[in-house]
Amino acid sequence: MPIPQPTNAPAPGQSDLFGLPAVVPATPQPDTTRIARVQLEGAAAMELDYTIPASLAEGVVVGSRVMVPLQNRQMVAVVLELLNESSHRGRLKEISSIVARRPMFTPALLRLARWIADYYLVSVHTVLRTMLPQAVRDKPGSFVMDSHLKLLRDPSPAELEKLMNKAPMQARVLEILRSCQGEATLSQIRRDVPRAATILKPLIKAGWITRSEVRVERDPFQEEVFLPSQPLTLTAEQQVAYDRISAAIDSAQPSKPILLHGITGSGKTEVYLQAIARVLERGGTALVLVPEIALTPQTIERFKARFSDRSDRIAVLHSHLSDGERHDEWFKIHEDRADIVIGARSAIFAPLERLGIIIVDEEHEPSFKQDETPRYHARDVAVVRGGIEKCVVLLGSATPSLESFENAGSGKYELLEMLQRTDGRTLPLIRIVDMRMERRKGTGVSIVNAGILSEKLRAAITARLEKREQTILFLNRRGFNTSLSCITCGETVQCQDCSIPMTLHKHENRLVCHVCGSRRLPPSKCPSCQEPGLKFSGFGTERVETAVREVFPQARIARVDTDTIQRKNQLRDLLRDFRAQKLDLLIGTQMIAKGLDFPNVTLVGVLNADLALNLPDFRAAERTLQLLVQVAGRAGRGEVKGEVVVQTYAPHSPAVQFSRHNDFAGFAQQELEQRRAFHYPPYTHVVILASRGKHQAMAEFALKTLHRRLLEGLSEEVLMGDPAPCAMAKAHGQYRFQLLLRTPKIRPLCRHIQQVLQSTSLPADVIVTWDVDPVSLL
Ligand SMILES: Nc1ncnc2c1ncn2[C@@H]1O[C@H](COP(=O)(O)OP(=O)(O)OP(=O)(O)O)[C@@H](O)[C@H]1O
Numbered sequence: 001m002p003i004p005q006p007t008n009a010p011a012p013g014q015s016d017l018f019g020l021p022a023v024v025p026a027t028p029q030p031d032t033t034r035i036a037r038v039q040l041e042g043a044a045a046m047e048l049d050y051t052i053p054a055s056l057a058e059g060v061v062v063g064s065r066v067m068v069p070l071q072n073r074q075m076v077a078v079v080l081e082l083l084n085e086s087s088h089r090g091r092l093k094e095i096s097s098i099v100a101r102r103p104m105f106t107p108a109l110l111r112l113a114r115w116i117a118d119y120y121l122v123s124v125h126t127v128l129r130t131m132l133p134q135a136v137r138d139k140p141g142s143f144v145m146d147s148h149l150k151l152l153r154d155p156s157p158a159e160l161e162k163l164m165n166k167a168p169m170q171a172r173v174l175e176i177l178r179s180c181q182g183e184a185t186l187s188q189i190r191r192d193v194p195r196a197a198t199i200l201k202p203l204i205k206a207g208w209i210t211r212s213e214v215r216v217e218r219d220p221f222q223e224e225v226f227l228p229s230q231p232l233t234l235t236a237e238q239q240v241a242y243d244r245i246s247a248a249i250d251s252a253q254p255s256k257p258i259l260l261h262g263i264t265g266s267g268k269t270e271v272y273l274q275a276i277a278r279v280l281e282r283g284g285t286a287l288v289l290v291p292e293i294a295l296t297p298q299t300i301e302r303f304k305a306r307f308s309d310r311s312d313r314i315a316v317l318h319s320h321l322s323d324g325e326r327h328d329e330w331f332k333i334h335e336d337r338a339d340i341v342i343g344a345r346s347a348i349f350a351p352l353e354r355l356g357i358i359i360v361d362e363e364h365e366p367s368f369k370q371d372e373t374p375r376y377h378a379r380d381v382a383v384v385r386g387g388i389e390k391c392v393v394l395l396g397s398a399t400p401s402l403e404s405f406e407n408a409g410s411g412k413y414e415l416l417e418m419l420q421r422t423d424g425r426t427l428p429l430i431r432i433v434d435m436r437m438e439r440r441k442g443t444g445v446s447i448v449n450a451g452i453l454s455e456k457l458r459a460a461i462t463a464r465l466e467k468r469e470q471t472i473l474f475l476n477r478r479g480f481n482t483s484l485s486c487i488t489c490g491e492t493v494q495c496q497d498c499s500i501p502m503t504l505h506k507h508e509n510r511l512v513c514h515v516c517g518s519r520r521l522p523p524s525k526c527p528s529c530q531e532p533g534l535k536f537s538g539f540g541t542e543r544v545e546t547a548v549r550e551v552f553p554q555a556r557i558a559r560v561d562t563d564t565i566q567r568k569n570q571l572r573d574l575l576r577d578f579r580a581q582k583l584d585l586l587i588g589t590q591m592i593a594k595g596l597d598f599p600n601v602t603l604v605g606v607l608n609a610d611l612a613l614n615l616p617d618f619r620a621a622e623r624t625l626q627l628l629v630q631v632a633g634r635a636g637r638g639e640v641k642g643e644v645v646v647q648t649y650a651p652h653s654p655a656v657q658f659s660r661h662n663d664f665a666g667f668a669q670q671e672l673e674q675r676r677a678f679h680y681p682p683y684t685h686v687v688i689l690a691s692r693g694k695h696q697a698m699a700e701f702a703l704k705t706l707h708r709r710l711l712e713g714l715s716e717e718v719l720m721g722d723p724a725p726c727a728m729a730k731a732h733g734q735y736r737f738q739l740l741l742r743t744p745k746i747r748p749l750c751r752h753i754q755q756v757l758q759s760t761s762l763p764a765d766v767i768v769t770w771d772v773d774p775v776s777l778l
C-alpha cells in the first residue's frame with residue numbers, strides 16, 4: 001500500500017534518513033550551557049562529551065544522531081544523555097550538526113542498551129548496532145518509491161477525443177485514471193502504457209493531473225487475506241488470568257512480571273489477544289515475542305485476523321523477511337504506524353513507544369538467547385525493558401523455565417495458572433515404551449529391530465491409518481544414519497574440522513558434518529586402520545521416512561526438516577496439505593514440535609526421547625521434559641482423544657515420568673531441589689568463559705592464563721571449575737576450551753571478569769568469548 005511522504009520530502013536519491021536535508025549546519029555560538037554525552041559509531045566503546053551549540057539546542061535530544069569533530073575528522077554519534085556538567089567542561093568541542101532529527105533510539109531503548117552492555121559485558125556501541133536490523137543500519141531510508149497520480153477533473157468525451165487525436169498516450173492515461181476513481185500509481189499505469197513516465201509533464205502542465213512521490217511498502221503479507229475473528233468467551237481459568245493481566249494494564253503502579261503457566265491447549269494465545277486488545281483500547285502498543293520456529297504463518301494469521309480492523313498496523317520482524325521487508329517493517333514501527341509488533345528474539349528492540357505490554361510466548365525457549373555477541377536473553381531483556389517502560393510483562397509457557405518458575409515461587413514474579421484445556425478434554429494418554437525390552441524381543445520386523453519403531457507404535461499407526469486419523473512422528477535428528485564406524489578398530493568417521501561423527505545423507509550419498517556442513521563421499525574402508533568393514537548405525541529422519549514408507553506403503557507421508565524444507569513457502573504449503581488431510585503422516589524434527597494445532601492428529605510418536613536427555617548439560621532433564629510436553633501437546637486437539645507414544649531407553653528418568661503424568665510442578669520441585677543442592681541456576685548465575693583457536697596448546701594456554709588471573713581476588717562465593725575441552729572439543733577447525741563459573745551474585749563477578757579481561761594480553765590467534773547466563777553448556 002502506498003504511503004504518502006511527508007510534505008517536505010526531497011526527491012528520492014538525495015533524501016537522508018528521514019527525508020530531511022542530510023545535514024543541518026550549525027552556526028558556532030560560544031555561549032552554550034548544555035552538554036551531550038555521545039556514543040561514537042564505528043569506534044570502539046567511546047563515549048565523549050560535546051557541548052550543544054544554541055542553534056542546535058532544540059534539535060538535539062537523547063537518541064539523536066549527530067556529527068561531531070574528533071581529531072580533524074567528523075564522526076557520526078548517538079546522543080546518550082543530556083548533562084548540565086562535565087568534568088571536562090571548558091575543553092569540550094561542539095556538536096557540528098544533526099544527522100537525523102528523529103532519534104533512531106527511544107530514550108527507553110538507550111537505557112536498555114546501557115543495561116545490556118553492563119550485564120552481558122559488551123560495549124554500548126555493540127548493543128546499539130544489534131538493536132537495529134542490518135538493512136536499517138546500512139541503508140536507512142532506502143524505500144522503494146513510486147509516483148502517485150491524481151486526476152484533477154474528469155475530461156468530457158469531446159476533450160478526450162481531441163486529446164486522442166493529438167496525443168493518444170496522454171488520453172489513454174487519463175482514461176485509466178478515470179477508470180480507477182481518479183487515482184493510481186505510475187507503476188500501475190505503466191502496465192498499460194509502458195512509457196507513461198515520459199508524458200506526465202504535459203499532463204501536469206495542462207492541469208489534468210498532479211503527481212506526488214510515495215513510498216511503496218514491501219509488505220510480507222501483501223497478498224494475504226485475513227478473515228476477521230471475534231474474541232471468544234473466556235473459560236473460567238482464562239477469565240481469572242485475563243482479569244489479573246488487565247488489572248495490571250489498567251494500574252498506574254508498575255506491576256511485577258507475570259508468569260502465565262498454561263498447559264498446551266489451555267488457550268494462552270486467546271488471553272494474549274484479549275490483553276492486547278485492552279492495551280490498544282487504552283492507546284498503548286504491544287510487543288509479542290515468539291520463538292523463531294513458532295513464528296509460523298498460522299501464528300501471525302491469528303493476530304492479523306483478530307485485529308483485522310487495523311491489520312496494517314501490525315508489524316512483523318523475523319529472519320525470513322527480505323532485507324527490504326525488514327527495513328520497511330522497522331520504519332513502520334519507528335514512524336509510529338504500528339501498534340502491534342510480532343517478532344522473534346531481536347524484536348525486543350522494536351522502537352515502539354507507549355508500550356503497554358510485552359508478551360514473551362514460550363518463554364522457556366533457548367532460542368531467545370542470542371548465540372553471538374552480545375549474548376543477551378530476550379526474555380530477560382523483556383523484563384528489564386518492561387521495568388524501564390513501566391509496562392506489563394507477560395511470560396507464557398506450558399513448561400516454564402525453572403528460572404522463571406523459581407522467580408514466581410519466590411514472589412519476584414506473579415504466577416497465573418491455567419491447567420485445563422479450553423475444550424474441557426483431558427490431555428492425551430502418554431505411553432512409555434522401554435526400547436531395551438523392545439529390542440530384546442526381536443520381532444523379526446526390521447524397522448522394529450533397528451530400534452526405529454516399537455511394536456506398540458507400529459500398531460498405533462496402523463490403527464490411525466485405518467480410521468483416517470493423522471499421525472506425527474518426531475525425531476530431532478536429520479539424515480539417514482548418524483554414524484559410520486569400523487568393525488575392526490571401532491573408530492568412528494569424524495569430520496576433519498569438528499569432533500563429531502558425520503551423518504550419512506543417503507539421498508545425496510554424502511557424509512555431512514552437522515556442525516560445519518562439510519561433505520564427503522562415504523569411504524569404502526576405515527580411514528584409520530584401512531580395513532574394509534564399515535558399519536552404519538544410528539538413525540535420523542531420512543532413515544525413518546524410508547522405513548515408514550516400507551512398512552506403510554499406502555500411507556501418504558511427508559518429512560519436515562531443514563533438508564526437505566528449503567523454500568520460504570514450502571513449510572506453509574506442506575502444513576496446509578496436512579491440515580486439509582491430504583497427508584496421513586508427518587515425520588519431522590523440532591520444526592514440527594511447536595505451536596501447531598491440527599484437530600485430526602490423534603497420535604504423536606516420539607522416536608527417541610533420550611537424545612536431549614543424554615546431553616552433558618545440567619538442563620538435560622528440563623529440556624527433555626519441555627520437548628515431551630510440547631510434542632505431546634500436538635495430539636488430540638480435536639474431537640478424538642489423543643495418544644502419545646514415547647520411545648526411550650531411560651523409562652524411569654524423572655523427565656519421562658513427570659511428563660507422562662503431565663506434572664510440571666512435580667518435576668520442577670524435584671529438579672529445583674537438585675539445582676539448589678548442586679549450586680546450579682536458578683540458585684546461581686553461570687558464566688562461561690571460552691577460548692578457541694587453530695592451535696590446541698595456545699587456546700588452552702589462553703584459558704589457563706585467564707583462570708590463574710581470575711583466581712586472584714576471586715570472591716569466596718564464586719565456584720570456578722578448571723579449564724577443560726568443550727563437549728565438542730573441536731569445531732570449524734578450531735580447538736575449544738571452556739571454564740565454568742557459578743555465583744549467587746552476578747554483578748561483582750562480571751566486574752571481576754571484565755577487569756581480568758582488560759588487563760590480560762592473550763595470544764593474537766586465540767578468540768576468547770564469554771557468555772553470561774548461558775542456555776547451553778555445549
Ligand atoms: N475461551 C475459549 N473458548 C473456546 N475455544 C477456545 C477458547 N480459548 C481458546 N480456544 C481454542 O482452543 C485452542 C487452543 O488455544 P490456544 O492455541 O490459545 O492455546 P495455547 O495455550 O496457546 O496452546 P499451545 O501452548 O498448545 O500453543 C485454539 O483452537 C483456540 O481457538
Ligand SMILES: [Zn+2]
Pocket residue numbers: 495496497498513514515516517518732
Ligand atoms: Zn565439521
